[in-house]
Amino acid sequence: MVFLALVGCSKAGTGNRSLAPAANGANAAVASVSASAGNACDRKLLTAADLSNILTGQITVGPLQGDPQSCVFTAGDHSVTVSLRPGLGDVTVKTVLSGGENVNATPLTGVGDKAAWTPELHEVNATKNNLLCDIQSSGTAGATQQAIGALCNKIFASSR
Numbered sequence: 196m197v198f199l200a201l202v203g204c205s206k207a208g209t210g211n212r213s214l215a216p217a218a219n220g221a222n223a224a225v226a227s228v229s230a231s232a233g234n235a236c237d238r239k240l241l242t243a244a245d246l247s248n249i250l251t252g253q254i255t256v257g258p259l260q261g262d263p264q265s266c267v268f269t270a271g272d273h274s275v276t277v278s279l280r281p282g283l284g285d286v287t288v289k290t291v292l293s294g295g296e297n298v299n300a301t302p303l304t305g306v307g308d309k310a311a312w313t314p315e316l317h318e319v320n321a322t323k324n325n326l327l328c329d330i331q332s333s334g335t336a337g338a339t340q341q342a343i344g345a346l347c348n349k350i351f352a353s354s355r
Contacts, residue, residue, distance in 0.1 A: 236266035240350050243268060246275055249337040273334040275343075279350065280329065284322025285309075287329070291320050306344035307351050314340075321347040326354060 236258050243254035250270035259265035265278040280287070284307075291300045291311040303310035303319060307328065310321035317332040319340060328347035332338030 240279075240353055241266070241268070241277060241346055245346060245349065249275055249332060249335050249342055251337075273332075275330060275332045275335065275338065277346070277350075278327075278329040280327035282325055284325045284327035287327050288320050288322045303340055303344055306347050310344060310347065312340040312344070317343070319343040319347055321351075323347075323351040323354075326351070 236256050243256055246254055246268045250268060250273055252270040254268055254270045256266065256268050259267050259276060259278075262278070264280070265276055268275045268277070288309050288311050290296060291298065291313065292302060292309075294300070298313045299315060300311040300313045300320075303312040303321070306319065307321035307323035310319055312319055317335070317338045319328070319330050321328045321344065328350050330343045330346055332343065
């Protein structure tokens with residue numbers, strides 16, 4: 196998928212996205228996210244309890260191999276991958292919504308400054324202060340656009 200190549204990554208399950216460095220002049224919220232030690236899992240921006248409405252059963256949490264800024268929540272054969280990309284939020288959401296990635300994305304209101312929902316991928320791409328919150332679900336029935344969008348909003352609230 197071109198979008199995934201644009202941000203230097205691949206779909207969940209095959210190795211997720213790698214973090215691009217924050218652009219010069221990034222605001223304090225973005226800088227605080229990128230400057231904090233550890234990945235999204237280590238920093239507990241989201242916990243297994245936050246994913247309990249999407250994943251059922253015993254949820255394990257861990258970093259995505261090869262991507263220090265992504266966190267994978269897994270329950271059985273189902274997973275949710277959370278990736279944070281400082282400095283890539285605005286351009287990514289704009290590109291996804293414009294159809295530049297050959298996906299059928301629709302605007303998702305109430306999430307960050309601007310967000311896109313891609314139903315084929317069960318994925319939300321949202322931006323707030325140019326921080327990209329990219330959450331993709333694999334095989335999870337409870338992964339609605341509202342449920343995933345709420346996770347991005349929780350991350351955005353904790354990165355102030």
